[in-house]
Amino acid sequence: MPTEFISLTFPNASTELKPIPNATIDPNYLVRYARTLDDHEFNYTLVPYDSSYFDPFTVGATIATVTKNLKVIIALRPNTLYPTVAAKALATLDQLSSGRAVVHFIAGGSDAEQAKEGDFLNKEERYARLEEYIRILRRAWKSPDPFDWDGKYYQFKQFSNKVRPVNGTIPVSVGGSSDEAYRIGGSLADIFGLWGEPLKETKEQIDRIYAESDKAGRSENNRPRIWVTFRPIIAETDELAWVKAHATLDALTTNRALGQGKAPPNAPPPQNVGSQRLLDIASRGEVQDRALWYPTVTATNARGASTALVGSHQTIIDSILDYVDLGAELISIRGYDNLNDAIDYGRYIVPGVRKVLQERSNGSTA
Numbered sequence: 001m002p003t004e005f006i007s008l009t010f011p012n013a014s015t016e017l018k019p020i021p022n023a024t025i026d027p028n029y030l031v032r033y034a035r036t037l038d039d040h041e042f043n044y045t046l047v048p049y050d051s052s053y054f055d056p057f058t059v060g061a062t063i064a065t066v067t068k069n070l071k072v073i074i075a076l077r078p079n080t081l082y083p084t085v086a087a088k089a090l091a092t093l094d095q096l097s098s099g100r101a102v103v104h105f106i107a108g109g110s111d112a113e114q115a116k117e118g119d120f121l122n123k124e125e126r127y128a129r130l131e132e133y134i135r136i137l138r139r140a141w142k143s144p145d146p147f148d149w150d151g152k153y154y155q156f157k158q159f160s161n162k163v164r165p166v167n168g169t170i171p172v173s174v175g176g177s178s179d180e181a182y183r184i185g186g187s188l189a190d191i192f193g194l195w196g197e198p199l200k201e202t203k204e205q206i207d208r209i210y211a212e213s214d215k216a217g218r219s220e221n222n223r224p225r226i227w228v229t230f231r232p233i234i235a236e237t238d239e240l241a242w243v244k245a246h247a248t249l250d251a252l253t254t255n256r257a258l259g260q261g262k263a264p265p266n267a268p269p270p271q272n273v274g275s276q277r278l279l280d281i282a283s284r285g286e287v288q289d290r291a292l293w294y295p296t297v298t299a300t301n302a303r304g305a306s307t308a309l310v311g312s313h314q315t316i317i318d319s320i321l322d323y324v325d326l327g328a329e330l331i332s333i334r335g336y337d338n339l340n341d342a343i344d345y346g347r348y349i350v351p352g353v354r355k356v357l358q359e360r361s362n363g364s365t366a
């Protein structure tokens with residue numbers, strides 16, 4: 001499979017550098033951002049989920065309408081939607097977009113965040129529910145006949161689905177870094193999403209996911225495809241990029257102190273293992289490998305993807321290729337100055353990585 005690129009959807013001009021408190025959706029901005037990704041040949045955009053944030057399905061449908069090739073990854077927490085409803089909603093989006101829908105499952109990393117929308121299961125149970133949920137969706141997408149379900153978390157009778165995905169099914173992604181995430185994602189997912197960790201730790205995580213995939217009886221060429229996420233800070237030269245990185249860190253730190261950061265100033269330590277791992281690695285040093293930079297992790301309490309890659313275009317291209325060589329097939333890059341960074345990545349990083357990969361494949365077939 002070719003290496004593919006992912007970005008994150010931004011519905012308005014608010015950024016972590018210049019937050020606009022209570023910003024509503026700016027339809028012109030949303031469309032411009034989505035078309036920028038499509039024009040620059042990003043493959044996917046993730047529409048994220050948060051208990052206090054916009055509805056990913058309507059945002060995702062809007063993106064699909066104004067783009068040609070960009071695939072829309074809907075972030076979905078099982079507690080927010082009954083699985084038969086989710087199966088039809090995703091298949092509806094898939095038909096509207098001619099087969100460009102993808103779903104990214106979030107079991108839920110924080111008890112407090114889950115409780116905000118009435119979910120009081122513990123994390124182990126949230127993952128067990130996710131497993132059942134994925135099985136129901138896959139059955140609903142393919143079953144020609146009405147079917148009953150008598151599971152631990154869901155029971156229904158004679159569900160009959162007339163809304164089929166264009167290509168028979170919809171790619172299922174799972175994200176997380178806990179044992180449960182590896183088990184459910186490794187055994188069931190088409191794609192497994194990770195945040196940016198050093199090469200050694202990323203390799204360890206990939207090995208864990210593959211081991212769970214093997215344990216579930218999946219063949220070597222049917223393992224989940226690996227997705228890794230970075231926040232590149234790029235400039236013409238390494239030196240200029242580091243100046244930009246420190247200005248970015250100053251803005252993140254100041255905004256958090258003012259209560260305008262993604263995490264409040266006095267946020268407790270995160271409960272999800274993925275964020276705990278990032279903070280642990282951050283405590284070991286600022287820079288890992290070529291250019292993986294961790295102070296942005298500490299400054300934001302590892303709230304969401306937060307590891308930066310800092311450097312010239314070539315440094316970032318080389319760093320991304322390190323992860324491709326490790327087995328990552330999907331590379332998520334989004335910046336801090338969202339729209340301008342997407343344009344820069346589209347001009348320099350995405351084609352730069354593809355060019356090297358093309359040269360390599362020409363070389364191997366010559």
Ligand SMILES: Cc1cc2nc3c(=O)[nH]c(=O)nc-3n(C[C@H](O)[C@H](O)[C@H](O)COP(=O)(O)O)c2cc1C
Pocket residue numbers: 047048049050075105106107108109110175176177178179180181193194195227229271272273274275
């Ligand atoms: C690539 C990626 C994207 C994610 N997107 C979201 C999101 O949109 N909303 C959200 O609440 N959590 C998101 N998460 C967080 C995890 O899915 C969540 O913390 C997980 O359910 C539990 O994490 P754990 O297994 O590491 O403890 C994302 C994680 C990854 C790796």
